[in-house]
Amino acid sequence: MRYLRIYKIFLKQYLKTLMEYRSDFLIGMLSFFIVQSSNLIFLTLIFKRIPNLNGWTFEEVLFIYGFSQIPRGLDHLFTDNLWLLANEYVRSGSFDKYLLRPINPLFHLIAERFQPDAFGEMIVGLSIFGYAYHLLNLSFTGIQWLLLIIAVLSGSLIYTSIKLAAGSIALWTKRSQHVLFIIYQLSDFASYPLTIFSTFVRMILLIVVPFAFVAFVPASVFLDKPYIPLGILTGAIVAFVMWFISYNFIWKRGLQVYESTGN
Amino acid sequence: MKKWFKTYLPFSRATVQAHILAYPFETFMYFFGMTIGIFVVYYIWKIIYATGGYNLLEGFTFHEMIVYVVLSFAAMQVTDNGTVWIIADEIKSGNIIMNLIKPINYHMRVFAEVGGITGFLTMVMIFPVLIITILMVKIGTPITMMFFIFSLILGVVISFLFDFIFGMLAFYVKNLWGIGFGKYALVRLLSGALIPLVFFPKPIQGVLNVLPFKGIIYTPVMIFLGKYNSEEILINLLTQMMWIAVLGLMNYLFWKKAITKLTIQGG
Amino acid sequence: MIQVKNVTKDFTIYKKDSGFKGAVKGLFVRKKEIIKAVNDISFEIKKGEIIGYIGANGAGKSTTIKMMTGVLTPSSGEITVSGLIPHENRIENAKHIGVVFGQRTQLWWDLPLEETFTILKEIYNVPDDAYKERLDYLVNLLDIQAFIKQPVRTLSLGQRMRADLAAAMLHSPDILYLDEPTIGLDVLVKEKIRFAIKDLNEKYKVTVILTTHDMSDIQELATRIMIIEKGVIIYDGSKEDINKRFGNNRMLELKIENLSETLLQEVSVMCHKKDKKSIVIHEDVVLRITFNQDRLAVADILGFVMSQCKVLDFKLRDQDIEDIAKRLYAGGIHEEVV
Known part of the structure; x- marks a missing residue:
């Protein structure tokens, strides 16, 4: 409860500063809008040459692509400070601050930053998703919408867990932006049908860095072409396991190491 | 010339040392990370050629397409070399003033710094990629190779001049980080690094032909692939040079204005 | 606590x-x-x-x-x-x-x-x-x-x-x-x-x-x-x-008419005989001597200098934390601790 109150205050303040830099906010959003649109243009251009991508129609690929941007944007919106943890907080010594306050340091870290650039991704994601939903003549039942929400939240949690794990490495090495970057890049695979990739890539995305569960696995369920049975439940379980591992075994261990080495 | 090197080479060395050699592991990881994008695109093209049953798509064999993807990616890495961030950081932190009072040309210094990185990256990235592709695909005569390298250098300069103007946006906007992403995506799309420009509808191709971005990636890579005859090579190289002149002039004008703003407002 | x-x-x-x-x-x-x-x-x-x-x-x-x-x-x-x-x-x-x-x-x-x-x-x-x-x-x-x-x-x-x-x-x-x-x-x-x-x-x-x-x-x-x-x-x-801890140091400042190199030498030699760590420096006409008063008495220094030349003015002050800090930063007083 107290944490919720603190988060609300941070958010309120953040939104105030946002209004102050309204043009920056719009530009940032526009930028991520462009990033997403350029991928969309790529997809459109190539689908002019082929009827389907390994059995996935243009509409279905759009559905997966749009879906993938929603959890990605959600995570981006709330946990962007993990990038700064990876890049500079440990090196510059600012990280001490989080250890000097009587609240959970990870909460403090995450609550402090809110990244509205992510709206660019979310708007594109939702629009493409909606467009594909329309093109595919889908009509979800109440249960399906609920499952969709669960899938999106699980997807975000997978993103956050992976970012936390990679960002925490900075507690050992002072800087881990590059590790985080490389792992985050893997999420590019998550926006396309998994079946177009080689077995090796698929295994990595299912087991090692489970980005497959962010969009493809749940989307395949909604498209009635389930890739694995109980895709959404599996995705949720994967998300919780990832979070558990990242938080307890990497972040917390990293804090201990930081406490013994300092900066 | 010799004096020029003596003045600016230390900046190149120092930048390579501070940004690459000081963090070798991270640099390696960064490149490795960037290559992940290639794999995604590789698989997509593979499926396209297979399901479409194409031998030749818009004039590209599958092999050539892969060379195109790899080489345009490598060229993108070399041309997108951090100019924006160097300038933006100096403007934001106010360090730009410290650099303006030094008896050196600001543009030249920044160019020397990013040039150092570009040179280093070329050695560790472009050359290996080139050698592998030449061995694998057996394309390119020594002459086209020379034109390719010349054209790529022009591409680096175009990219630098464009980024420099872009970096000066830091005088006006705070959220340059976000814009940087947008810029990257835009250049990637318009320069042909994401997909060869011939894939665009004809009218759009016409527009892209007259924009400067084509000269950053598409022109050198197409020369490498032997897709241009000598007349086309000449026209494209001239277009690149024309853009260098135009962007150079724009830089000069913007810079003059920015400096005036800086000296009036005190940063 | x-x-x-x-x-x-x-x-x-x-x-x-x-x-x-x-x-x-x-x-x-x-x-x-x-x-x-x-x-x-x-x-x-x-x-x-x-x-x-x-x-x-x-x-x-x-x-x-x-x-x-x-x-x-x-x-x-x-x-x-x-x-x-x-x-x-x-x-x-x-x-x-x-x-x-x-x-x-x-x-x-x-x-x-x-x-x-x-x-x-x-x-x-x-x-x-x-x-x-x-x-x-x-x-x-x-x-x-x-x-x-x-x-x-x-x-x-x-x-x-x-x-x-x-x-x-x-x-x-x-x-x-x-x-x-x-x-x-x-x-x-x-x-x-x-x-x-x-x-x-x-x-x-x-x-x-x-x-x-x-x-x-x-x-x-x-x-x-x-x-x-x-x-x-x-x-x-x-x-x-x-x-007490860092030597009972004091500083004596003397304003002297016609301060010469030879005089400086002589004072220096005289001070070092009794206190090896004493420091004698000069600025224009001012002679500044830092010394440990357990080893070297003010009266001795004053007597010696006055016998050699004319002293216009003098000041005596105890070493303060500033002086200790200066010595500390300059390279350590660890060894000097008595």
Whole structure:
């Protein structure tokens, strides 16, 4: 409860500063809008040459692509400070601050930053998703919408867990932006049908860095072409396991190491 | 010339040392990370050629397409070399003033710094990629190779001049980080690094032909692939040079204005 | 209140050779070296004390403070702060301490100061009425009212420092750690900050641990001085006793008519005969002699000089902390300790 109150205050303040830099906010959003649109243009251009991508129609690929941007944007919106943890907080010594306050340091870290650039991704994601939903003549039942929400939240949690794990490495090495970057890049695979990739890539995305569960696995369920049975439940379980591992075994261990080495 | 090197080479060395050699592991990881994008695109093209049953798509064999993807990616890495961030950081932190009072040309210094990185990256990235592709695909005569390298250098300069103007946006906007992403995506799309420009509808191709971005990636890579005859090579190289002149002039004008703003407002 | 017992902190550092070649070489081989940032230190701090903790850069001050605040875990030894072991109960410990780093703000860059305080109120769970009372007190004490609505990034260094101090004291901590709180500030702001620290100490019995390079901070505030050098505490005692510890040094300044090189030589030889560590220097017509008064008597020096030439004026003064600090920073007084 107290944490919720603190988060609300941070958010309120953040939104105030946002209004102050309204043009920056719009530009940032526009930028991520462009990033997403350029991928969309790529997809459109190539689908002019082929009827389907390994059995996935243009509409279905759009559905997966749009879906993938929603959890990605959600995570981006709330946990962007993990990038700064990876890049500079440990090196510059600012990280001490989080250890000097009587609240959970990870909460403090995450609550402090809110990244509205992510709206660019979310708007594109939702629009493409909606467009594909329309093109595919889908009509979800109440249960399906609920499952969709669960899938999106699980997807975000997978993103956050992976970012936390990679960002925490900075507690050992002072800087881990590059590790985080490389792992985050893997999420590019998550926006396309998994079946177009080689077995090796698929295994990595299912087991090692489970980005497959962010969009493809749940989307395949909604498209009635389930890739694995109980895709959404599996995705949720994967998300919780990832979070558990990242938080307890990497972040917390990293804090201990930081406490013994300092900066 | 010799004096020029003596003045600016230390900046190149120092930048390579501070940004690459000081963090070798991270640099390696960064490149490795960037290559992940290639794999995604590789698989997509593979499926396209297979399901479409194409031998030749818009004039590209599958092999050539892969060379195109790899080489345009490598060229993108070399041309997108951090100019924006160097300038933006100096403007934001106010360090730009410290650099303006030094008896050196600001543009030249920044160019020397990013040039150092570009040179280093070329050695560790472009050359290996080139050698592998030449061995694998057996394309390119020594002459086209020379034109390719010349054209790529022009591409680096175009990219630098464009980024420099872009970096000066830091005088006006705070959220340059976000814009940087947008810029990257835009250049990637318009320069042909994401997909060869011939894939665009004809009218759009016409527009892209007259924009400067084509000269950053598409022109050198197409020369490498032997897709241009000598007349086309000449026209494209001239277009690149024309853009260098135009962007150079724009830089000069913007810079003059920015400096005036800086000296009036005190940063 | 604070007990530090036989605490040591080791760091492993990797050495790189300098220059471009060194950097390339560093890609393949790294030299490992263990340094003791803090080496077997022990002390106890009582409630209400103001400790002036001094030492050159890299002597181990920050490491000590980080261990006391729970940010760092000691390699060996024990620390307890109000009965808690800081690194084991970091969050509990954090409720009772306030920390200010002069070099780095703890405030939120883009937020107005007032909002920063409301966030801290929630973070530290300060009840409404206590918060109001406390805020009024701090705003008055540190003269913050004028800029409380401004975003932190627009504050001057002096304003920011006062804001940081207020932010650190909002939750009424018993202990205040100050790491170079007056660095880069003008004399007036320094005065304000010192006054505030004194007031907090007198009214609320706040224990203060203060590191600084500004010896006037120490002169005005500290009730006790600790000096650390190369990880070892070489002095722990009152301001007054410090002279006994570091040699009973004094400085004699003589204004002389026709100061000649030969005279300088002769005085120098005469002083060194009795006190090998005495220092004789001159500036224009002023001769300055630093010496240990247990070895060399003022009367001897004066007598000797006056027999050689005409002395126009003279001044005698005891060595102060400033002088000790100068010697400390110049290369250590460890060996000189008597």
